[in-house]
Amino acid sequence: MPTYPYTLVTGKLKSLLQKIRSSGIPPKLTAAHLKTLGFTSSNDAGMINVIKFIGLTDGSGIPTPLWSEYRGRDHRAVLGKAIRQGYADLFAIYPDANARSVADLTHVFSTSSTAGEVVVKQTVQTFKALVDEADFSGQSGSGDTATALTTGPLHAAPAAASPIAAHGSPSAKHPAVHIDIQIHISPESSAEQIDKMFESMAKHLYGANNPAG
Incomplete structure (x- = not known):
């Protein structure tokens, strides 16, 4: 140091x-x-x-x-x-x-x-x-990168069971999942960086269920 x-x-x-x-x-x-x-x-x-x-x-x-x-x-x-x-x-x-x-x-x-x-x-x-004597607002504070992305924790919580699921419907085997994603983007990020960030999110979040893109 x-x-x-x-x-x-x-x-x-x-x-x-x-x-x-x-x-x-x-x-x-x-x-x-x-x-x-x-x-x-x-x-x-x-x-x-x-x-x-x-x-x-x-x-x-x-x-x-x-x-x-x-x-x-x-x-x-x-x-x-x-x-x-x-x-x-x-x-x-x-x-x-x-x-x-x-x-x-x-x-x-x-x-x-x-x-x-x-x-x-x-x-x-x-x-x-x-x-x-300084102003630190608007600075990402990430230190090494211009874009700070926070996607976690991914809060996965089963939704309240529907009346159908409660009565033994097959859908009870597949409870609904609610996911919250928080994204913090530095004001200094370029349009290209933001595009790549969302492209990566789409790939990892939806790629498995939508191979065709």
């Missing part, structure tokens, strides 16, 4: 993110550039690693296309995407990591590193501060 970043000035992350959206794009995000934005404390430089971790800059601090994308109208959704990508291992454990409790996050961060209690606490607070 990665070494999760943290900053001692989590309360300033919101201000830095606002500055990223409102000020010009620098050639490189450095401590010197932070000072031009008003972040002059020696502890402020720790926010650079946080910005790198979520992919707004590359490893050397050069702004990525995601930085430019974050400056647009949908900045909260863009930040949500960036957080989900940067903390991919965390979201693999908890697909709803952005909504998880401090206790849950503390458990993951503490068991994935040798950091002490204080650092783990700051790591959790850093993640929470980022999440507060």
Whole structure:
């Protein structure tokens, strides 16, 4: 698992993110550039690693296309995407990591590193501060696939016996079966993906009883 970043000035992350959206794009995000934005404390430089971790800059601090994308109208959704990508291992454990409790996050961060209690606490607070500025709605949370399909459990429950079946009709040997199928489709799914999904369902659910298709 990665070494999760943290900053001692989590309360300033919101201000830095606002500055990223409102000020010009620098050639490189450095401590010197932070000072031009008003972040002059020696502890402020720790926010650079946080910005790198979520992919707004590359490893050397050069702004990525995601930085430019974050400056647009949908900045909260863009930040949500960036957080989900940067903390991919965390979201693999908890697909709803952005909504998880401090206790849950503390458990993951503490068991994935040798950091002490204080650092783990700051790591959790850093993640929470980022999440507060992001929007995760409309994201599938599936992690690896654009389409999340849930067809189970298939609830098979015999229907109430009809009057005929109750009096010993041969139909009593074949009770009615009611099946509920729940399908959750990500808004990001393409038309082709949706078509293939229903094609597969038709094959597996009806193919045995309708060989002719």
